[in-house]
Amino acid sequence: MRRCLLTLLLSLSASLGMAQTLSLTFDDGLHPGKFPEAPLWNQQMLASLKAAEVSAMVFPSLVRTGGEAGLELIREWGRQGHAVGNHTASHHSLASAQVSLADFIADVQQAEASLRSMPRWTSMLRFPYLKEGDTLEKRDGMRRWMQSAGYRAAPVSIDASDWYYNQIYSVWMELGQAGKAEQVKAAYIAHLLDRGAYYDGLARQVLGRSPAHVLLLHTSRINAAALADVIAAFRAQGWTVVSPEMAFADPLYAMQPDTLPAGESVIWAMAKVRQLPGLRYPAEDAVYEAPALEAQGLLPPAYKKP
Numbered sequence: 001m002r003r004c005l006l007t008l009l010l011s012l013s014a015s016l017g018m019a020q021t022l023s024l025t026f027d028d029g030l031h032p033g034k035f036p037e038a039p040l041w042n043q044q045m046l047a048s049l050k051a052a053e054v055s056a057m058v059f060p061s062l063v064r065t066g067g068e069a070g071l072e073l074i075r076e077w078g079r080q081g082h083a084v085g086n087h088t089a090s091h092h093s094l095a096s097a098q099v100s101l102a103d104f105i106a107d108v109q110q111a112e113a114s115l116r117s118m119p120r121w122t123s124m125l126r127f128p129y130l131k132e133g134d135t136l137e138k139r140d141g142m143r144r145w146m147q148s149a150g151y152r153a154a155p156v157s158i159d160a161s162d163w164y165y166n167q168i169y170s171v172w173m174e175l176g177q178a179g180k181a182e183q184v185k186a187a188y189i190a191h192l193l194d195r196g197a198y199y200d201g202l203a204r205q206v207l208g209r210s211p212a213h214v215l216l217l218h219t220s221r222i223n224a225a226a227l228a229d230v231i232a233a234f235r236a237q238g239w240t241v242v243s244p245e246m247a248f249a250d251p252l253y254a255m256q257p258d259t260l261p262a263g264e265s266v267i268w269a270m271a272k273v274r275q276l277p278g279l280r281y282p283a284e285d286a287v288y289e290a291p292a293l294e295a296q297g298l299l300p301p302a303y304k305k306p
């Protein structure tokens, strides 16, 4: 009964344009050979998800996880109920002229061979750099291959630059400047909320409604430190966090926008098809974030600007 009431309230507030829904997805995985703290960061992200009762999805790339120790960290996501998808073996961009369709498919298959025995494995593909091909042949060839191989694409609706905030955060931590790192963390959370509001607004223009969003994050040091606060900040602004499986059921994620180069946020790509004014390319990048961090005195000394 209470559940029915909650559902009614949620759908009522959604129809009034108040409710926003998002799910969390994490790309890449951590490489214990490169980062000795990888098991700790992995455990911190999983603990934050568990405490917040959030089910997420992880998309590992073999070159980013390294060998068996890195795969074991991914396996732990599956054991704790988070779905495990595919982010290729080599993390090559399908938009690169050096990467053929055949190379890219082989790369997806190589990753699957290492990942398909994971608990909660699901045959969904997150394209590296969100790049879905620079030519019609590659874009449509990949779409056809995925259909024949039983794969679904795993696009995002909310793109952001968490990887860049992670770089800056990590530099301050290495310099022993925890205070500065803490300020970067606060700027990072504000950045995610800002991107959430932006892409939700864009969705309302393109779809006429607020969809169940999919947010792009990475398994990283800053998310180990900030994830609990990130989830709390979205909830404080009225967002409901759902599982990626629920979000991907939104028909938005089955759409195949006709753009070249293909990719970016699926909402961005749909806006591009409609030729909405004011769209920037790339949609998200460090070049937009560095000036904002510099203005706040948060770019580390001698840190090369993008």
Ligand SMILES: [Zn+2]
Residues within 6 Å of the ligand: 027, 028, 061, 087, 091, 128, 129
């Ligand atoms: Zn990636």
